[in-house]
Amino acid sequence: MRVWILRDYSKCVGCRLCEIECSLKHEGLIWPAASRIRIHESIYGFPVPYLCVQCDDYPCVASCPTRALSVAETGAVLVSEDSCVLCGSCVSACPGKVPKIVRGKKAVVICDLCGGDPVCVRVCESIGFNALMLVRKPGGEVVKSYLNNPIETSRDLAKKLGVV
Ligand code: SF4
Numbered sequence: 001m002r003v004w005i006l007r008d009y010s011k012c013v014g015c016r017l018c019e020i021e022c023s024l025k026h027e028g029l030i031w032p033a034a035s036r037i038r039i040h041e042s043i044y045g046f047p048v049p050y051l052c053v054q055c056d057d058y059p060c061v062a063s064c065p066t067r068a069l070s071v072a073e074t075g076a077v078l079v080s081e082d083s084c085v086l087c088g089s090c091v092s093a094c095p096g097k098v099p100k101i102v103r104g105k106k107a108v109v110i111c112d113l114c115g116g117d118p119v120c121v122r123v124c125e126s127i128g129f130n131a132l133m134l135v136r137k138p139g140g141e142v143v144k145s146y147l148n149n150p151i152e153t154s155r156d157l158a159k160k161l162g163v164v
Pocket residue numbers: 011012013014015016017018019039047049123124129130131132
C-alpha cells in the first residue's frame with residue numbers, strides 16, 4: 001500500500017526524537033547524522049522536519065548509473081547498499097538534495113518509510129506533537145505537498161508570527 005508522511009510544520013517543537021528513532025532503527029545506534037529525517041532550524045524556534053517526499057517521477061532513481069535505487073510498494077525509494085558507489089548523481093537530481101552522503105556509510109541514505117510503519121511518526125505521535133502523520137491510501141493516491149526549501153519554510157513560519 002502507498003503511504004506518505006504528512007508534515008505539519010507548525011506543530012514541530014524540534015525535539016529531534018524522530019532523528020534518534022530513525023537512526024536507532026536503521027543503524028542500531030543513536031546517530032542523528034545518519035537519520036533519514038532531518039530537523040532544519042535555520043531560525044531558532046522554527047524547526048522544519050525534512051525528508052524524502054517520494055516524487056511522482058523519482059528523478060533520483062532515474063539518475064542512478066548503477067541502478068542502486070528502486071521504488072518500493074509503499075512508494076519509498078530503496079537503496080541497494082551493494083550497488084551504490086556514492087557518485088552523488090541522485091543528490092544532484094533531487095530537487096531538495098534529500099539523499100544524504102554520510103561519513104562512515106557506504107551508500108546514500110534516503111527515507112525508506114520503514115516499510116510502511118514509520119518510527120519517526122510513531123515517536124512524534126507518542127509524545128503528543130503530531131507534527132508527522134502517516135497517510136495511507138490503498139488506491140495508490142496519496143495526499144502530498146511538494147519539497148519546500150527548509151530554510152525558506154523556517155523563515156516563512158517566523159514571518160507569520162512576526163518574529164522576522
Ligand atoms: S519528533 Fe515530531 S516534534 Fe519532535 S522534532 Fe521530530 S517532527 Fe518535530
